[in-house]
Amino acid sequence: xxxxxxxxxxxxxxxxxxxxxxxxxxxxxxxxxxxxxxxxxxxxxxxxxxxxxxxxxxxxxxxxxxxxxxxxxxxxxxxxxxxxxxxxxxxxxxxxxxxxxxxxxxxxxxxxxxxxxxxxxxxxxxxxxxxxxxxxxxxxxxxxxxxxxxxxxxxxxxxxxxxxxxxxxxxxxxxxxxxxxxxxxxxxxxxxxxxxxxxxxxxxxxxxxxxxxxxxxxxxxxxxxxxxxxxxxxxx
Numbered sequence: 252x253x254x255x256x257x258x259x260x261x262x263x264x265x266x267x268x269x270x271x272x273x274x275x276x277x278x279x280x281x282x283x284x285x286x287x288x289x290x291x292x293x294x295x296x297x298x299x300x301x302x303x304x305x306x307x308x309x310x311x312x313x314x315x316x317x318x319x320x321x322x323x324x325x326x327x328x329x330x331x332x333x334x335x336x337x338x339x340x341x342x343x344x345x346x347x348x349x350x351x352x353x354x355x356x357x358x359x360x361x362x363x364x365x366x367x368x369x370x371x372x373x374x375x376x377x378x379x380x381x382x383x384x385x386x387x388x389x390x391x392x393x394x395x396x397x398x399x400x401x402x403x404x405x406x407x408x409x410x411x412x413x414x415x416x417x418x419x420x421x422x423x424x425x426x427x428x429x430x431x432x433x434x435x436x437x438x439x440x441x442x443x444x445x446x447x448x449x450x451x452x453x454x455x456x457x458x459x460x461x462x463x464x465x466x467x468x469x470x471x472x473x474x475x476x477x478x479x480x481x482x483x484x485x486x487x
Contacts, residue, residue, distance in 0.1 A: 295410050298401045299417045305394040307424070310466050312386025317462035319379025326364070327376070328451045329443065330458030333369040335450075336361055367451055415481055422474040429471040432464035 322330035336354035354361060356370035364371075405414075439457030448454060 291404070291408065292410060292413075295401070295404065295413055298397050298404070299413055302394055302397045302401065303417060303421060305390045305397065306421075306470075309387050309390035309394060310470065312383045312388075312390060313466045314383070314459060314462045315379050316383025316387060317465060318458045319376050319383060321458040321462065322376050322379075325458070327371055328364065328454045328456060330379075330456050331371065331375060332454075332456055333364065333371045333452055334359070335452050336368055336370050365451055369452060415478075418474055418478045418481055422471070422478050425467050425470040425474055428463060428467040432460050432467060436461040436464045 318330045327333060334356075336356050354368055359370040359372040361368060361370060362373075363369075436457055439455055439460055442455060443457050
């Protein structure tokens with residue numbers, strides 16, 4: 252997931268830079284034309300930006316929720332990294348009695364998974380379900396409200412360049428996420444089910460990457476269809 256987050260942040264940075272350059276070039280080339288930046292255009296820009304942001308946050312929430320749900324279905328190591336307990340040595344002031352060390356955990360619970368004593372905070376699973384569901388539902392509600400508002404506004408006037416930019420940027424984001432998460436999830440799933448290491452603390456959990464693929468692929472297909480439709484409309 253760290254690699255995917257790095258790719259995503261790099262992609263966001265590149266798209267932001269490209270957007271600024273495109274806007275500057277567009278303004279320079281059309282300096283003789285009257286460019287409308289009135290309230291209606293600014294409102295469209297606001298609605299598209301909020302739609303993009305809320306859908307992105309809802310995607311993150313859905314990944315968190317699915318990852319937590321998968322831990323209940325397929326086991327904790329499928330979704331989360333577990334740690335080995337450390338040995339807490341007990342001693343007496345006179346150091347005469349030899350008391351063996353006992354395994355313990357810092358801020359997690361000591362539990363046995365697949366016959367191995369490990370440390371894991373089970374609150375992560377509950378927090379993942381609650382926080383993921385809350386984030387997804389709340390953001391989808393906001394996304395729906397802003398998209399409905401856009402539909403009403405676009406019945407009177409459509410801003411083609413803004414609609415194209417929204418669809419194309421969304422297509423790039425979710426296509427890259429899908430392209431990256433598909434091979435990574437397959438790789439991690441194969442290693443998890445067929446090449447599982449001797450100790451479960453060395454398992455690379457495939458749950459989060461698999462959840463990302465499940466969420467991003469439908470969005471990729473959706474924005475691909477929308478972009479192709481816009482292309483056909485432009486050709487007409």
